[in-house]
Amino acid sequence: MTFALSGAQIAAFSVAALCTLVLPVALLILLGALKKIRLAPLALGFVSFFVSQMVLRLPLLQLLTASGALNAFAAHTVLYAVVVGGLSAGLFEESARLGGAAILKNNRTWKDMVSFGLGHGLCEVMTVTGMAYLNYLLLAAALANPGGPLGALLAGLDSATLAQLAAQLAAIGPGLVALALLERVSAVLFHLFATSLVFTAVIRRRPGWYLAAIAAHTLFNSVAVLLAGAGMVVTELALLALGLCGGGYVLAAKRKWPA
Secondary structure, eight states: OOOOEEEEEHHHHHHHHEEEEEEEEHHHHHHHTOOOSOOHHHHHHHHIIIIIIIIIIHHHHHHHHHHHHHHHHOOOHHHHIIIIIIIIIHHHHHHHHHHHHHHHHOOOOOHHHHHHHHHHHHHHIIIIIHHHHHHHHHHHHHHOOSSSTTGGGTTTTTHHHHHHHHHHHHSSHHHHHHHHHHHHHHHHHHHHHHHHHHHHHHHTOHHHHHHHHHHHHHHHHHHHHHHHOOOOOHHHHHHHHHHHHHHHHHHHHHGGGGO
């Protein structure tokens, strides 16, 4: 039994994978060639996201969920989103930024900060969103041809499970993909903003900026739930507005960046 997605969905998944896997690399190569970013803080930004999220936070949340330690929060959607989805992400990611800024003793110029923020933000784009859409494409190919080379991805799944998987992929229409890409733009802009706050905290030795970054991260990650009743389009536009405000702050900070 085969399950074929529409050509529009396959095209949307392909464009999303291109924008979240290939485009970030091309952008970084271009910025590097133009000497707009620096390699050391960029690489450390990548590491800060990967370690804080993929190595530490997400496995810890999975462990706590499996043990039932988060059941009390799970019963309250808003509280769960704010504490688990927002505050925990803020604590882990902003602490990773704090450690990165502390390591970069001789690389704390505005350009270094932007490089670190881009590394952190684009690492999320590539490892979370990019790999997700690549996985969708592989699963779609396997569902369309279970006997082909990618059929091993579906090994052990019965027809009912395959139908459910196909329905889940079919529900991710081009419109949802476009909104998801818009959200990644908002998120990268926010990462630049949060990086600016944390670097300022280290340079000026004022922890209040670090705490402000955690609070901002908590708010940004909680918007989707807080505005759930308004619909996805309104939510994504709100996130974009926050991201643009953060990006504007970063540009304005360039003129008075602490020495």
